[in-house]
Amino acid sequence: METNQYMEMFLDESREHLQSLNDGLLGLENNPEDLSVLNEIFRNAHTLKGMSATMGYTKTAELTHDMENLLDMLRKEQLKVSEEIIDVIFKCVDSLQEMIENIGNGDGEDLVDVSDLVRQVNAIAKGESAAAAPAEEAPAAAATAEAANSIQLNDTDKKVIKEALGAGMLAFSVHVELSDSCLLKSARSYMVMNALDELGDVIKSVPSGEDLEQEKFEHSFEVCVVTDKDCKAVEEAVGAISEITKVVATEIKLDVPAAAAPVAAAAPAAAPAPAAAPAPIANTPAKAPAKAAPPKKVADKPKHAAGQSVRVDIEKLDTLMNLVGELVTNKVRLEQIGMTHRLTELTETLEQMDRVTTDLQSVVMKVRMVPVSQVFNRFPRMVRDLAKELNKDINLTIEGEETELDRTVIDEIGDPLMHLLRNSLDHGVEHPDEREAKGKPRTGEVGLIARHEGNNVVIMVTDDGSGINADKIRNKAVEKGMVTRDEADALPDADAVRLIFLPGFSTAEVITDVSGRGVGMDVVRSKIESLGGHVDVTTKIDEGSVFKIKLPLTLAIIQAMLVKVQDEMYAIPLGSIDSTINITPNDIKTVQNKEVIVLRGQIIPIVRLGEVLSVPKGHEQEEEDIFVVVVHVGDHKTGIVVDNLIGQQEIVIKTLGKLLSGLKMLAGATVLGDGHVAMILDVSALM
Amino acid sequence: MASTDTQAASAEEVQVVAFKLRSEEYGFSILNVQEIKGLTDITRVPFAPEFVKGVINLRGSVLPVIDLKRRLGLEDTPYTPNTRIVIVKFDEVSVGMLVDAVTEVRTIDSDDIDASRAVTTEANGKFVSGIGKVDSRLIILLNISEVIGLTAEE
Numbered sequence: 001m002e003t004n005q006y007m008e009m010f011l012d013e014s015r016e017h018l019q020s021l022n023d024g025l026l027g028l029e030n031n032p033e034d035l036s037v038l039n040e041i042f043r044n045a046h047t048l049k050g051m052s053a054t055m056g057y058t059k060t061a062e063l064t065h066d067m068e069n070l071l072d073m074l075r076k077e078q079l080k081v082s083e084e085i086i087d088v089i090f091k092c093v094d095s096l097q098e099m100i101e102n103i104g105n106g107d108g109e110d111l112v113d114v115s116d117l118v119r120q121v122n123a124i125a126k127g128e129s130a131a132a133a134p135a136e137e138a139p140a141a142a143a144t145a146e147a148a149n150s151i152q153l154n155d156t157d158k159k160v161i162k163e164a165l166g167a168g169m170l171a172f173s174v175h176v177e178l179s180d181s182c183l184l185k186s187a188r189s190y191m192v193m194n195a196l197d198e199l200g201d202v203i204k205s206v207p208s209g210e211d212l213e214q215e216k217f218e219h220s221f222e223v224c225v226v227t228d229k230d231c232k233a234v235e236e237a238v239g240a241i242s243e244i245t246k247v248v249a250t251e252i253k254l255d256v257p258a259a260a261a262p263v264a265a266a267a268p269a270a271a272p273a274p275a276a277a278p279a280p281i282a283n284t285p286a287k288a289p290a291k292a293a294p295p296k297k298v299a300d301k302p303k304h305a306a307g308q309s310v311r312v313d314i315e316k317l318d319t320l321m322n323l324v325g326e327l328v329t330n331k332v333r334l335e336q337i338g339m340t341h342r343l344t345e346l347t348e349t350l351e352q353m354d355r356v357t358t359d360l361q362s363v364v365m366k367v368r369m370v371p372v373s374q375v376f377n378r379f380p381r382m383v384r385d386l387a388k389e390l391n392k393d394i395n396l397t398i399e400g401e402e403t404e405l406d407r408t409v410i411d412e413i414g415d416p417l418m419h420l421l422r423n424s425l426d427h428g429v430e431h432p433d434e435r436e437a438k439g440k441p442r443t444g445e446v447g448l449i450a451r452h453e454g455n456n457v458v459i460m461v462t463d464d465g466s467g468i469n470a471d472k473i474r475n476k477a478v479e480k481g482m483v484t485r486d487e488a489d490a491l492p493d494a495d496a497v498r499l500i501f502l503p504g505f506s507t508a509e510v511i512t513d514v515s516g517r518g519v520g521m522d523v524v525r526s527k528i529e530s531l532g533g534h535v536d537v538t539t540k541i542d543e544g545s546v547f548k549i550k551l552p553l554t555l556a557i558i559q560a561m562l563v564k565v566q567d568e569m570y571a572i573p574l575g576s577i578d579s580t581i582n583i584t585p586n587d588i589k590t591v592q593n594k595e596v597i598v599l600r601g602q603i604i605p606i607v608r609l610g611e612v613l614s615v616p617k618g619h620e621q622e623e624e625d626i627f628v629v630v631v632h633v634g635d636h637k638t639g640i641v642v643d644n645l646i647g648q649q650e651i652v653i654k655t656l657g658k659l660l661s662g663l664k665m666l667a668g669a670t671v672l673g674d675g676h677v678a679m680i681l682d683v684s685a686l687m
Numbered sequence: 688m689a690s691t692d693t694q695a696a697s698a699e700e701v702q703v704v705a706f707k708l709r710s711e712e713y714g715f716s717i718l719n720v721q722e723i724k725g726l727t728d729i730t731r732v733p734f735a736p737e738f739v740k741g742v743i744n745l746r747g748s749v750l751p752v753i754d755l756k757r758r759l760g761l762e763d764t765p766y767t768p769n770t771r772i773v774i775v776k777f778d779e780v781s782v783g784m785l786v787d788a789v790t791e792v793r794t795i796d797s798d799d800i801d802a803s804r805a806v807t808t809e810a811n812g813k814f815v816s817g818i819g820k821v822d823s824r825l826i827i828l829l830n831i832s833e834v835i836g837l838t839a840e841e
Contacts, residue, residue: 326747568731613733654749656732656742658780659835663734669742669749677730677744 032081164226177246200227332673373401393443400450420461428465464544562646569678606639706786752783795819
């Protein structure tokens with residue numbers, strides 16, 4: 001199924017909606033007059049309908065649709081909320097829950113019979129009482145659930161059992177549950193089979209013996225056995241095997257239909273029941289085809305079990321991260337010991353450990369990642385409200401909300417994005433009339449797009465509005481005394497527009513005076529930059545503007561290039577590195593006393609890291625080869641001259657703490673593999 | 688019982704970690720001292736205040752180290768095998784203090800602490816919270832928040 005990749009999301013969201021449906025219904029029960037609760041329930045039902053229809057689960061969608069109809073009538077006060085109605089809706093929710101779980105288990109949605117429920121719902125909608133609708137669905141559901149995991153016997157099996165019974169032997173259906181921690185499930189099941197074989201004849205097992213051998217089952221299976229021993233003996237024989245948590249042997253009596261119940265009861269623990277609904281053993285009619293035993297299907301597919309997520313304090317994750325970092329550091333030390341003392345055994349063990357720590361690190365990293373949808377989710381509502389307020393027609397398009405970012409970034413990015421969106425709506429998109437006059441569609445398009453770009457995540461806020469008038473920005477900046485007239489005029493348009501990011505540019509009057517933007521743009525910028533990101537704007541008059549935010553994937557760990565200056569080690573974030581080149585002293589030219597190099601036809605200023613950071617001179621390094629790390633911030637490039645390139649490495653960023661906060665040119669520190677501390681350069685400050 | 692005694696007495700006694708800077712003896716209140724560490728590699732931090740020697744790696748976290756002699760305006764001396772880093776914590780900020788040697792943990796009767804600052808110069812007077820007299824020795828008690836704190840204001 002192509003929709004498979006969305007399965008996890010569908011299930012999670014469905015569960016979430018069902019949960020809120022449940023909560024809402026509870027609220028409604030206590031407070032039947034509350035329309036807002038009703039609306040909330042309606043919305044949930046509606047979303048659920050849409051999602052299941054999209055996923056192609058028509059039955060789920062249909063039931064939700066009927067339920068939605070009912071809710072709609074309540075909402076429009078065509079019906080009064082009564083206990084009966086709430087009960088029926090609750091039942092709908094329960095059935096839906098069951099269906100969703102079945103879907104999650106890999107079974108279809110069809111296993112839950114909802115026809116009665118649908119009848120009930122429709123009956124109420126037509127003004128009849130639900131009681132008038134035939135047949136409660138509950139017992140039916142129960143029956144299907146309980147029948148799960150029981151053995152489906154075909155004619156041959158029954159014949160054997162019949163013969164055995166005739167010979168004075170007993171037939172048992174044995175339900176065996178293995179402990180959750182059991183690793184060698186196949187071995188255990190084999191032992192069970194052996195034990196039962198000794199007692200009598202194993203007629204059948206569900207899943208089949210082959211599947212048991214290949215561990216194609218969860219933790220329980222059924223075996224049908226004929227023996228001359230009694231029920232207790234069978235249970236004891238199997239129970240003696242270790243790692244078996246539960247054995248229930250139930251006698252099979254072919255001629256007494258009522259005996260079906262105990263068989264079914266053997267699997268009460270198997271909830272949520274796969275509800276495979278084969279007819280219970282005893283009254284299996286001859287026509288019941290022994291199609292592939294349904295419980296096996298369950299075992300084949302990964303279970304999407306409920307309640308798999310846990311909320312964890314981000315600080316705990318930070319601690320975990322630190323500990324993993326330390327582990328890695330210590331591992332490197334051990335490796336060095338192994339190397340110096342040539343301890344092959346130690347080195348080999350450490351190689352194993354290396355794999356584990358690498359995995360551990362990536363897992364911890366992943367744990368910290370959350371999709372940007374967490375932030376994006378709140379915007380459609382805000383945009384709708386704001387558009388109404390401003391009397392504008394706005395269509396918000398959101399793309400790439402599944403893009404993942406570090407939790408800490410996600411928490412911080414909301415406000416800046418809100419700022420940008422508000423600006424786009426307020427100052428970017430014009431009024432419908434104005435748009436029409438310009439020959440644009442009345443509805444303005446605002447986009448919120450997230451995507452990966454190398455080691456970064458890019459979030460763009462786009463609009464097809466009026467764009468930013470560079471001249472107005474120039475004037476404003478001059479007026480504010482931020483730049484001189486000459487400076488302003490010398491700026492190309494693209495740069496002039498960037499003046500809006502300067503602190504002090506945006507004040508209350510700017511919002512009204514300038515047809516562009518200006519609300520807290522410097523705040524947006526400083527926020528983004530504090531996250532190690534970068535914000536830029538491109539605009540075209542009457543075509544719109546694009547605000548582009550570039551963020552590092554994570555704040556905690558980055559890829560960095562380690563460089564050496566004299567005896568000091570520094571880390572340069574790989575994200576801002578353009579290239580590393582090797583030059584000779586002759587390649588360095590000067591322009592107005594500033595050193596530059598020419599790289600691929602581009603003139604790039606260079607800085608000597610040792611001088612900039614006033615690294616104490618230990619030894620003079622007049623070599624022929626000069627290493628230059630070319631870094632870029634936006635379109636600006638600078639070459640950083642270093643003594644040596646050590647290599648690329650993943651580093652854990654640590655803050656320098658309160659005492660040393662705000663030091664220029666440093667973005668933090670990191671602990672290297674050998675335990676030394678290295679400073680991380682803030683590239684943008686070097687330019 | 689012993690601990691109760693100590694606590695009862697603590698109203699009039701101060702426990703200090705005493706250490707040497709050049710030939711003089713100084714002390715921090717033991718309540719602020721987290722641990723004492725041998726000298727490890729200190730990474731220089733460019734643009735840091737002059738009295739900040741650099742940062743060290745303390746079990747995975749990065750900690751600034753203050754050169755206490757420089758902070759107090761004393762003349763520099765080279766490292767010796769006795770050189771220690773005293774990790775102090777004040778107001779959730781942990782900082783290492785580079786000292787020449789840690790001498791002892793000493794209990795000083797508060798009667799023996801002279802709060803007068805007459806002997807200190809104006810420049811470093813704020814760092815001194817008092818002078819403890821122990822036998823014939825003098826232990827200059829330091830005000831940790833001032834020793835650490837000033838950087839935050841700068």
